[in-house]
Amino acid sequence: MPGALYKSAAIVGAAEANQIGFLKEPVTALQLHIEAIKNLSDQTGIPISRIDGVFSTGWTTELCEHLGIKPKYIDTTAVGGCSFELHVHHAMAAIHAGIIDVALISHGENGHSAGQLGGRGVSNYARGAGDLSPAHEMTMAYGLNSAPSNYAHAMVRHMHRYGTVREDYAHIAKVTRDWATLNPRAAMYSKDKHPFGGPITVQQVEESRLITWPLTILHCCMVTDHGGAVFVVSPKVAASLHTPPVWIAGAGESMGHGTMMEMDDFTKTSARLSAEAAYTMAGLGPADMEMAQVYDSFTITAAITVEMLGLAKPGEGHLFWKEGRAAPGGDFPINTNGGGLSFNHSGMYGMPLLIEAYRQLSGTAEDGVNGDPGKQTSARTCVVNGTGGSLSATGTLVLLADD
Amino acid sequence: MSYDLPIPRQGTHTKPFWDGTREGKLMLPRCQDCNRVHWYPRHICPNCHSTNLEWIEGSGEGRVHTYAVQHLVFGPWKEQAPFVTAYIDLNEGDRMLTVLRGVDPNKPEEIRIGARVRVEFEQANDDTFIPYWRVVED
Ligand SMILES: [Zn+2]
Numbered sequence: 001m002p003g004a005l006y007k008s009a010a011i012v013g014a015a016e017a018n019q020i021g022f023l024k025e026p027v028t029a030l031q032l033h034i035e036a037i038k039n040l041s042d043q044t045g046i047p048i049s050r051i052d053g054v055f056s057t058g059w060t061t062e063l064c065e066h067l068g069i070k071p072k073y074i075d076t077t078a079v080g081g082c083s084f085e086l087h088v089h090h091a092m093a094a095i096h097a098g099i100i101d102v103a104l105i106s107h108g109e110n111g112h113s114a115g116q117l118g119g120r121g122v123s124n125y126a127r128g129a130g131d132l133s134p135a136h137e138m139t140m141a142y143g144l145n146s147a148p149s150n151y152a153h154a155m156v157r158h159m160h161r162y163g164t165v166r167e168d169y170a171h172i173a174k175v176t177r178d179w180a181t182l183n184p185r186a187a188m189y190s191k192d193k194h195p196f197g198g199p200i201t202v203q204q205v206e207e208s209r210l211i212t213w214p215l216t217i218l219h220c221c222m223v224t225d226h227g228g229a230v231f232v233v234s235p236k237v238a239a240s241l242h243t244p245p246v247w248i249a250g251a252g253e254s255m256g257h258g259t260m261m262e263m264d265d266f267t268k269t270s271a272r273l274s275a276e277a278a279y280t281m282a283g284l285g286p287a288d289m290e291m292a293q294v295y296d297s298f299t300i301t302a303a304i305t306v307e308m309l310g311l312a313k314p315g316e317g318h319l320f321w322k323e324g325r326a327a328p329g330g331d332f333p334i335n336t337n338g339g340g341l342s343f344n345h346s347g348m349y350g351m352p353l354l355i356e357a358y359r360q361l362s363g364t365a366e367d368g369v370n371g372d373p374g375k376q377t378s379a380r381t382c383v384v385n386g387t388g389g390s391l392s393a394t395g396t397l398v399l400l401a402d403d
Numbered sequence: 404m405s406y407d408l409p410i411p412r413q414g415t416h417t418k419p420f421w422d423g424t425r426e427g428k429l430m431l432p433r434c435q436d437c438n439r440v441h442w443y444p445r446h447i448c449p450n451c452h453s454t455n456l457e458w459i460e461g462s463g464e465g466r467v468h469t470y471a472v473q474h475l476v477f478g479p480w481k482e483q484a485p486f487v488t489a490y491i492d493l494n495e496g497d498r499m500l501t502v503l504r505g506v507d508p509n510k511p512e513e514i515r516i517g518a519r520v521r522v523e524f525e526q527a528n529d530d531t532f533i534p535y536w537r538v539v540e541d
Contacts, residue, residue: 140411213474261499
């Protein structure tokens with residue numbers, strides 16, 4: 001039986017900044033936010049003045065001021081790239097409680113441009129807890145200062161535990177790239193779009209440059225520019241719009257640790273807990289899901305996540321890709337936009353997960369380009385999972401297409 | 404030779420740890436109620452939430468839990484690449500991050516999860532000795 005919040009809110013639109021990816025003309029994070037919000041308002045017909053709840057990773061004050069709105073509900077949850085899945089959870093609770101009707105969830109991050117512009121840039125990742133925090137004090141001496149430098153430790157432990165080899169995970173990068181070649185907005189869509197774009201082979205993934213052994217660069221996400229926004233609204237508001245609703249059947253969140261040193265089991269994330277909460281609220285389980293959008297900061301992240309979501313047995317997550325089930329034309333599509341590996345990853349990838357899930361379940365996932373079959377699938381249910389920090393925090397959503 | 408890698412700024416409640424390193428001892432926080440050792444040092448026991456904590460001298464021995472080889476590195480460690488980082492399961496319980504010594508970063512497959520390691524301390528400045536772990540024979 002579903003929980004009280006089941007379908008108490010819907011995502012009714014999803015939009016992006018005018019240009020995303022490796023932008024030649026540098027953009028600010030604020031510009032990426034505002035373009036996406038404006039496009040979202042135009043798409044849904046919801047005036048910006050109608051927004052009464054604002055959710056973002058620390059940007060809420062600046063966004064409200066910039067837009068001249070005075071919200072009734074303010075949320076700046078920032079626990080890494082999964083924050084946006086948590087925002088959806090929080091927004092539906094606030095809507096269910098009757099506090100707000102129209103929640104804006106907004107993302108803008110110039111991971112690529114920041115280097116050219118200086119100043120406020122990239123993600124919340126790996127700032128550590130800061131000076132005089134004992135976790136920072138006891139880890140800062142040892143040269144880990146990037147996401148791959150940490151995540152590789154989980155991959156080694158996962159391989160050790162389950163007897164897998166790196167090539168098993170390389171299929172994830174290959175198949176995810178196949179999806180990107182169906183998405184003209186993907187940074188790695190084609191060789192014309194990016195010198196390293198277009199299809200790749202498992203061998204190329206294996207032989208690309210080492211970042212942190214065993215992760216080669218093609219096992220790692222990109223660092224790009226991205227802005228995106230979604231509206232989460234009450235059923236009453238949803239009924240008044242021309243855009244199709246995608247129903248939030250379940251939502252859950254949790255966290256395992258902050259620094260990776262505190263990770264109990266390097267082969268498991270808190271997605272076990274956040275997924276259990278989401279499935280319980282939805283009254284559904286993994287067997288009811290027809291597709292997934294999962295944070296693929298690294299190939300290992302995607303593999304562990306599908307295991308935590310109950311879609312695969314422990315140690316067998318990679319088989320979704322290796323056996324082609326997750327690929328275009330497969331029976332269980334995953335990361336149909338091309339993922340953080342090949343679509344876009346500005347530092348925090350939670351928003352593109354939401355946007356692609358909305359597009360897939362609302363039938364607006366950009367059909368067919370150049371005679372290709374396109375990335376629109378027939379799935380009617382989707383599980384979305386964001387992972388933030390160093391495999392630290394997770395947010396899971398169970399989304400349903402409108403009846 | 405001067406130490407030009409990052410040197411932690413010592414906190415007040417971690418003083419017994421840093422004092423220990425100067426004498427070649429690995430001091431660890433232990434809860435007097437549940438008797439479990441935890442790492443990093445807390446203001447409260449993360450296992451039973453007692454504040455009845457003490458410092459004990461650890462064996463300085465452990466096992467490799469997992470590891471990775473750092474190739475693309477930013478900041479002061481850049482010159483040292485490639486180098487091996489590892490999480491160490493302490494014999495007393497819980498886990499510590501380190502840069503692992505006594506292994507070949509160019510032969511990562513030969514590094515063994517479960518390998519025995521022992522701590523050693525490198526002097527970084529007048530009052531800071533930094534723990535590093537080294538693989539030793541079984
Ligand atoms: Zn205790």
